[in-house]
Amino acid sequence: xxxxxxxxxxxxxxxxxxxLADPWxxxxxxxxxxxxxxxxxxxxxxxxxxxxxxxxxxxxxxDETKVEEWDPPRKMVLTARTRPFGEERVQIExxxxxxxxxxRMEEHPVRGPVTLIPSGVADLILHIRNVETLRRLEWVARGxxxxxxxxx
Numbered sequence: 001x002x003x004x005x006x007x008x009x010x011x012x013x014x015x016x017x018x019x020l021a022d023p024w025x026x027x028x029x030x031x032x033x034x035x036x037x038x039x040x041x042x043x044x045x046x047x048x049x050x051x052x053x054x055x056x057x058x059x060x061x062x063d064e065t066k067v068e069e070w071d072p073p074r075k076m077v078l079t080a081r082t083r084p085f086g087e088e089r090v091q092i093e094x095x096x097x098x099x100x101x102x103x104r105m106e107e108h109p110v111r112g113p114v115t116l117i118p119s120g121v122a123d124l125i126l127h128i129r130n131v132e133t134l135r136r137l138e139w140v141a142r143g144x145x146x147x148x149x150x151x152x
Contacts, residue, residue, distance in 0.1 A: 002106060002107070002108035002123070003106070003107050003108065003122065003123045003126035003127050003130060004104065004105070004106050004127075005104075005105045005107075005126075005127055005130035005131055005133075005134055006102060006103070006104045006105075007102070007103050007105075007131070007134040007135065007138065008097065008100060008101075008102050008103075009094075009100050009101050009102070009103055009137075009138045009141065009142075010099070010100045010138070010142065011100055011101065011138065011141050011142050011145055012073070012096060012099070012100065012101055013072075013073035013074065013094035013095065013096060013101045014072075014073045015141040015142065015144065015145040016073065016092075016094045016101060016103060016137065016138075016141045017072035017073040017076070017094065018141065018144055018145065019137060019140040019141040019144050020044065020072075020076050020092065020137075021043075021044045021072070022144065023036060023039035023043045023044070023050050024036055024039070025140050025144070026039075026050055026052060026065075027052060028136060028140050029133060029136040029137040029139075029140045030052075030133060030136075031129045031130075031132050031133045031136070032054050032055070032129070033052050033053070033054055034052075034053045034054060034055055034056060034057070034060055035052065035053045036050060036051070036052050037051045037052060037053060037062065038050075038051040039051070043067065044067050044070045044076070045067065045070060046067050046068065046069060046070055047066065047067065048066070048067045049064045049065065049066050049067075050064060050065045051063075051064050052064065052065065054082060061082070061083060061084075063080075063081045063082055063083055064081055065078050065079065065080045065081065066078065066079045066081075068089070073094055074093060074094060074095070075091065075092070075093045075094075076091070076092045077089065077090070077091045077092075078090045078091075078092075079110070082114070083112075084112070084113070085112055085113055085114050086109055086110070086111050086112020086113055086114035086115060087109070087110050087111040087112060087114075088107055088108065088109050088110065088114065089107070089108055089110050090105065090106070090107045091104075091105070091106040091107075092104070092105050093106075103134055103137070103138075105130050105133065105134055107126050107130060109122065
């Protein structure tokens, strides 16, 4: 069972990976993440973790996401824990397309009760969530790029 979501961004892959490399914007673009509690100093290096919360107060769960692969500006792979529901593997890839890029996000459950959800249902839910996630990621990437652009 796997969900694949693709979106064309109006910024280059380098801007996308600058956003992915900034742990403090994680709850801005990840749908369901409510706050970032801490980030390992070496984030986004392989093995580094983000300590975040999911949900809406008062129903908030503390959990973590671990970097499995970091190959900017092409690919990032994460393992996101959402206890007590399980773990998901998330792969984000970007490829240049004209002045912008195409971002492909692949997500699939790897452990826990989430693996028991029928694949058609899980794919639909994840796809709807990830359409918004990629929309937010583009906003963050463009915003960070704009803030780095020197003014004349």
